[in-house]
Amino acid sequence: MQILDGKKVSEEIKLEITAEVNLMKSKGEKVPHLAAIIVGNDGASLTYVGSKVKSCQRVGFESTLIKMPSTTSETELLKKIKLLNEDDNIDGFIVQLPLPKQIDTQKILMSIDPSKDVDGFHPENFGKMALDMTTFIPATPFGILELLERYNVETKGKHTVVIGRSHIVGRPMSILMGRKGFPGNSTVTLTHSFTKNIAQITTQADIIITALGVPNYLKAEMVKDGAVVIDVGITRVPDETNEKGYRITGDVDFENVSLKASYITPVPGGVGPMTIAMLLKNTLLAREQKLLKLK
DSSP states (O other): OEEOOHHHHHHHHHHHHHHHHHHHHHTTOOOOEEEEEEESOOHHHHHHHHHHHHHHHHHTOEEEEEEEOTTOOHHHHHHHHHHHHHOTTOOEEEEOSSOOTTSOHHHHHHHSOGGGBTTOOSHHHHHHHHTTOSOOOOHHHHHHHHHHHHTTOOOTTOEEEEEOOOTTTHHHHHHHHTSSSSSOOOEEEEEOTTOSSHHHHHTTOSEEEEOOOOTTOBOGGGSOTTOEEEEOOOEEEEOTTSTTSEEEEOSBOHHHHTTTOSEEOOSSSSHHHHHHHHHHHHHHHHHHHHHHHHO
């Protein structure tokens, strides 16, 4: 069994991006600028956005963090997005999800300029991804692809089972694993809460990608020997023995499944760090695409 070490690979990617940024600086070019909007005070979201800002500083990007109160109206948020869309200094930006109930998430995502949508959630970018065109791939699926590629995990002709059909992970992952090229060329089964006999399906899988958010959902008896297991789940489970009062747990019963898997991602330290690294990579891509348009 080999650990797919997202922490290690994300560090490598950040070093590669830092080298590119240093080259830009040496040429007197503008460095990439990533902005993030966060609405409200959700603890997990604040932590996540904070780590994005720190990562920007580390690789030499400029970053802007816009905090808005949880009482923000949809109209106010749309106005803020319009300003970022029109600001030539900003190469890419994200709106941290989830949003408060009074705001229509789909309407917000639709309002982001697709050329600055480094989260890859805009329908135009999602459609381009589905058609194998160059675009922003959502950061978490992008991170999974990068892990598979850097560890040279064979995907061609394999049976991939994706658990969960969210627009952020499950659905894009099912498209990407079936695309031509590497990683890809696998036969994909997309499962969800209405799938019957799910264990019967997962035991036939060469690769399992689970993004349910249900702690320890995937048990050893649901996995065949030698399977590749990618755990996207991340849940705070109360734990009085931990000084924080909780521990982070994935969808996979790691202790037992790791005994059968050929490759497996840990939680934390697997897919999570890759998500932030790929967001930086998308921001670099946004800047490059903008320069191509100006030429």
